[in-house]
Amino acid sequence: MSEDIVLAISKRRELLMVLAGCLALLVSLVIFGVAHNAFGRNLHGEVYCANGKVTGVYVEASRLSRVGGLEVQSGFAHWQSGPEQNAATFNYWLKYGGTYSIHFGCMPLDGVPGGWGTDNRTPVSNDDDPQWWCDNPANTRPPAVIVTVCRSN
Numbered sequence: 001m002s003e004d005i006v007l008a009i010s011k012r013r014e015l016l017m018v019l020a021g022c023l024a025l026l027v028s029l030v031i032f033g034v035a036h037n038a039f040g041r042n043l044h045g046e047v048y049c050a051n052g053k054v055t056g057v058y059v060e061a062s063r064l065s066r067v068g069g070l071e072v073q074s075g076f077a078h079w080q081s082g083p084e085q086n087a088a089t090f091n092y093w094l095k096y097g098g099t100y101s102i103h104f105g106c107m108p109l110d111g112v113p114g115g116w117g118t119d120n121r122t123p124v125s126n127d128d129d130p131q132w133w134c135d136n137p138a139n140t141r142p143p144a145v146i147v148t149v150c151r152s153n
Helices: 002-037
Strands: 041-049 051-063 079-080 089-092 100-107 117-122 131-134 147-148
Touching: 002 079, 041 051, 041 100, 041 117, 051 079, 051 089, 100 131, 117 131
Parallel strands: 041 131, 117 147
Antiparallel strands: 041 089, 051 100, 079 089, 100 117
């Protein structure tokens, strides 16, 4: 066999080894990303105010991804009150996955629309379908916002 053919076969083997290594790395990254919600996750949950109605739902991401200095992961969820105004369902796409906490407002039933009488905060969670109950005090109106900590149902 000529020296040129041996050299060509050797280079082809090296190229195949590099490609196999790249493929193994890519597969590992995809598996790691899926296992750690690196490609985003859909949150669908419920929040409950013990006293009053839900007035807003905000998702605060633990993994604060930034673009140009701005935090792009956290934001207000799409939410809808149920037949009981003290309950609401919400949906939120957590773009980069990870853990999060929920902040949601509660206002007395006769309170000003859109205001947060209490800022109810959940512990950090990793649940895709959370349910949170807050024992917010009755008759709390803005601007005297009270922060309460919630528990999962």
